[in-house]
Structure formats: C-alpha cells, structure tokens
Amino acid sequence: MVAFIDANKDDVVEGRPLGVEPICTLLQVAPSTYYAAKDRAPSARAVSDSVLTPELVTLWKAARRAGLDIGRNQTCWLMRAAGIEGAIRTKRVKTTRPDPASARHPDLVRRECTATAPHRLWVTDLTFVPTWASVATSASSSTRTRG
Structure with missing residues (x-):
C-alpha cells in the first residue's frame, strides 16, 4: 500500500499533484494509516528477507x-526424495506407529459385535478428523443399523 501511494501521489490530475489523501480515500484507508506504515521500522522478517533474497537470486x-x-513441483519432489523439508506451512499430523512386538490390548468381544440384549455391548471407533474439534463416537451394538 505504501509503495503504491508513494508511486502515485505525485501524478498530476487536472494540473495538480494527486496527493496522499485522495488516494487514501479511493483505497478506503485513513491517511494516518499510510503515515504510520511509512514511519514504521521494517519487521524482522522483512530484514531477513532482504538479506536472503540476493543470496537466493545468486543460487x-x-x-x-x-x-x-x-520447476517448483520438481523441486518439491526432489526435496521430498532427499528428505529435505522447507518451511512447513501447516501442522502435519504425526500418528503413532505401533510396535509390532509390543503387547496388544485383549479383544474382549473376540470380533463378535452382535449384542445379546440392548446395552450389553458398546463399541467405539476413534477416527482423526482434520477439523478444529475432536470427534469421538460410541454406540450400542444392539441399536446400530446394518447397511
């Protein structure tokens, strides 16, 4: 925004320079926002990027x-094959990998999920759903419908 206003504030319209205020009005931004952004020191990320960009161009x-x-896709594929990771944009889900040698919980129903009476056998399934809410469901095996 600051760069755009700086580039266009001296444009002449009807014999007069355009100025900051008319551009800010057109962009629906308060002039104080422009001046605050212009006077603000660059962020640590901007400073880091300005140092790294020439090095990246050299490479x-x-x-x-x-x-x-x-190209970008080939770079991603080769990095993945080499075990190199760039900046991670989202949190990756890392599930547990069970140890085949470890003891298992006993199968108390012996894979028989048919109940003899209502509310005698309860089963559950925990499935990861990538949302902001955790989901756990349980149901009585005698009341569930078969498809």
Whole structure:
C-alpha cells in the first residue's frame, strides 16, 4: 500500500499533484494509516528477507548457468526424495506407529459385535478428523443399523 501511494501521489490530475489523501480515500484507508506504515521500522522478517533474497537470486542464477532448469513441483519432489523439508506451512499430523512386538490390548468381544440384549455391548471407533474439534463416537451394538 505504501509503495503504491508513494508511486502515485505525485501524478498530476487536472494540473495538480494527486496527493496522499485522495488516494487514501479511493483505497478506503485513513491517511494516518499510510503515515504510520511509512514511519514504521521494517519487521524482522522483512530484514531477513532482504538479506536472503540476493543470496537466493545468486543460487538461482548459478543453477541456471549450470543448465539446471527446475520447476517448483520438481523441486518439491526432489526435496521430498532427499528428505529435505522447507518451511512447513501447516501442522502435519504425526500418528503413532505401533510396535509390532509390543503387547496388544485383549479383544474382549473376540470380533463378535452382535449384542445379546440392548446395552450389553458398546463399541467405539476413534477416527482423526482434520477439523478444529475432536470427534469421538460410541454406540450400542444392539441399536446400530446394518447397511
């Protein structure tokens, strides 16, 4: 926003410079917001990016000179194959991997999920659903419907 306003505030319309306030009005931004953003020191991320960008451009040019024409998808595939991870955008779900040698919980119903009477046998299934809420369901095996 600041760069856009700075680039266009000196444009001449009807013989007069446009100025900051008319552009802010058009963008529905208060002029104080523009001045606050203009006076604000760059964030740590912006400073880090400004240091890393020239290095990244150097690496990219060196790869191009070496004849490496690699696209984004191929880069991702090769990084995955090499076990290299870039910045993780979302939290990955890491499920437990059971140890085959460890003791198992006993199967108390011996895989027989038919109840002899109502409310005599309860079963449950825990399934991970990628939402903000945890979900656990249980039902009596005598009242469930068969499909």
